[in-house]
Amino acid sequence: MNGAKSLVKTLLAAGVDTCFANPGTSEMHFVAALDQVPGMQCVLGLQENVVTGMADGYYRIARKPACTLLHCGPGLANGMANLHNARRARSGIVNIVGDQATYHRPFDAPLTADTTGMAQTVSAWVRTSTHSAELGRDAAEAVRAAQTFPGQVASLILPADVSWEEGGIVGTPFAVPVPPGIDSGAIEQAARTLRDQRDVLILLGGPAVFSESQALVQRIASATGAAVMASYAGASHLARGRGRMQLERVPYVMEQAIKALDPYRHIILVNATPPVGFFGYPGMPSEQANPNAQFHVLSRPDQDPVEALRGLVKALNAPEAAIPDPGPRPEAASGAPTPEGLAQTLAALMPENAIISDESVSYGRGFYKFTHAAPAHDWLHLAGGAIGDGMPVATGAALGAKKQRRVINLQADGSAMYTLQSLWTQAREQLPVTTIILNNSKYNILIGEYRNVGATPGATAMSMLDLGNPSIEWTRLANGMGVEAARADSMEELAKLMQASFGKSGPFLIELMV
């Protein structure tokens, strides 16, 4: 058995059965092993940032890691932005990067690069396997690292000769690592704060915004009167809709975030970190909480929020509490497209248990308010700010749900152009993804940011902010990659196209002119 076969067998034994791939020459023995050892679902992405973004989306829904297959340092580089996003989303990925044979590396052939240096910038764990006999064990450790709660990017660099040499040994899978326990002092401190103080905010991040945690948070909030919010940066996957808390995230815009957090003198962090601005701005602070606020860490991002919240419920003796009813389901909107209308239409029409992949950027900042009364759904956000994850995350999420849930991708046009190749994989795999391109033909968020600098963009600035010359025709781009598509100029047309798409088994793209 060569190293590559031991690698595939180890991955399968450890439960990793999906591989998002864009291979090259140095990975051909791994590809051959995937051919020879049955059991791995291999999904091709036509550019590596699609590959890594799919692995992120897959983990977010399947809650188990897939592996990737990338080609040398530059292939890794192409996928690094979405690995950055996955790192920020705390998604588990076994990121396999084929590379030059160990003995060939010193010759500095054209594709040779500092693969390790690149991997370290986006990974919690990096190892270069150096012998075929150790590759199985290295792979088992990579899976363990990826599974480390709530999920990590683990990069395994695989020189070609380690793949092709004989002597491979299948690695024994490790148990899924148990997160560090919750300190009883942290629970007592949070309980005391909630009992003794007014102006308390419970700030949720990571899995603390999933359903199981929400049920506990509801009890705590009902018993104590504390406010609850989701972190902006730390909550990139929320359980939402009927039966879930009507959470709002800390606003993106600095002034709004400072205002929203201003009332709170005590902030209990549940898998969240203290809120900071997405960027620094002249004359503005970096931190968003009231300077007089005290932070109390109930659970760190690497700890189990359910354990922490159970402990807190017990310490407070908080009784059962029902999640408040969000009121009637909205009706689909009519007329010209607006953000509110889109959110209402989405709430009106989305099927039960849908997945929203939201990279709507500036257009989507008010979507939450209008979608609390939608059926239960998962809402996925861009976690690391590197645009271009909405489409690949949607693609991977559909595979993570075994094509059993409708994925709705709310997608800004500028960001969509980063990873449009995702549409081809959606067509190839016949994935139930409805993409709604919000076509405003500009980098609208940047035009707003430019105005913050204190001026109206001139011709040179607009040459870098406008996408309208020429206009991008998304229906043609989708058709060119095998995805059916249509344009909507009104909310009625959008509603009709959305409903039709939900009846299809494959992908559909709607270009909404906003």
Next chain:
Amino acid sequence: MNGAKSLVKTLLAAGVDTCFANPGTSEMHFVAALDQVPGMQCVLGLQENVVTGMADGYYRIARKPACTLLHCGPGLANGMANLHNARRARSGIVNIVGDQATYHRPFDAPLTADTTGMAQTVSAWVRTSTHSAELGRDAAEAVRAAQTFPGQVASLILPADVSWEEGGIVGTPFAVPVPPGIDSGAIEQAARTLRDQRDVLILLGGPAVFSESQALVQRIASATGAAVMASYAGASHLARGRGRMQLERVPYVMEQAIKALDPYRHIILVNATPPVGFFGYPGMPSEQANPNAQFHVLSRPDQDPVEALRGLVKALNAPEAAIPDPGPRPEAASGAPTPEGLAQTLAALMPENAIISDESVSYGRGFYKFTHAAPAHDWLHLAGGAIGDGMPVATGAALGAKKQRRVINLQADGSAMYTLQSLWTQAREQLPVTTIILNNSKYNILIGEYRNVGATPGATAMSMLDLGNPSIEWTRLANGMGVEAARADSMEELAKLMQASFGKSGPFLIELMV
């Protein structure tokens, strides 16, 4: 004057007047400065690997650096593969990466990343500017680093507050650095070898394959009978066609390279390095030259080959020698598309002084033989092996030639999908680029490499190597980005479309079904 203005003024003073950009929030003060200080041509790319690839293509033709404008670590990451290629092509680029404000970085906001660590993997020079008063000087040093012969990637990381703070001072441009002189001993050694030995190969890399060097090499070869070849990895931009040497590159395929180099016992390196395989293969050596061959370094890649070759001509007292006539210009081919037919048609129809951006990968390996008798032209190759540079390099080359030369992009379909957004910039800037997509609907090079592993690809392997399900319709993709396009199924159709495209001022895409 804030830092950003001092930066723009310094760049312009140093002769950098073109900026390939995809900005973000942290670059808004730089964008504003570009608005306020006239003189910089700003060109938007819709993904950063398009931006950096354009800067590479621009340098290759203009022979002076452009700057880039990228957004934070992830924006840099997106452009790293083509910076890797530019590094291998030894193209000069002032790679400007906006980043978090210095005081905001410790807060680890979502987009914060190890920007320096990323930049170091692809740059010869990296600096993070830390004060607005020093930014002008830092920029002048970056330009000097980019201009260091024959060209380098110089990355200047620009925290947002260094841009917006007042106190900027325009940097004084440095003189273009003079390359290290040629050692007279190296010239004597090469002259002695050429006089005393048979079986001598002169191996050319970098600017040693430009016209001025070729005229000198011709004299040396004529006087001594030495063979001449271009390096595969080291010669990524050749002056070719009538009036230029009929050079062949060392073949890509390992066995062919070993066979081609086998006769030579002495290899004189002129800005080339000893030839090595693109990859390691089981049972094959890494080095391609005959194991008994001796290498003689006439000039290193960072030295001036013209100086070296002049010295050698003088030492050999080599008389003037005419470049041999390549024979009659081929006629356009007819019938079904073949690589030979494509090369002949190209040779028959390309306008004088055309630029070929060749990312034809496996399809294009035999193009040289049929194009020696074409009009004089520049032929650009992928230098670093990271696919996805053909289209952005074509785009940047057209700008480097001030839209005065026709660029013909010979483009494999799989590689084209990496950076297809380039077409939009071609339409926006109305660039004279004719793209010929070689649509074979597969990663053909990899199917060949898989066979080398010793087997026929099975279903799982083909799921990662085949691009035909669904087929990609390139005419629709081009149209969707504002580029006229048509399909050709025969050489006659191709010839007709090529000729028509050469009469247009803007871009055109031909999808050749091969």
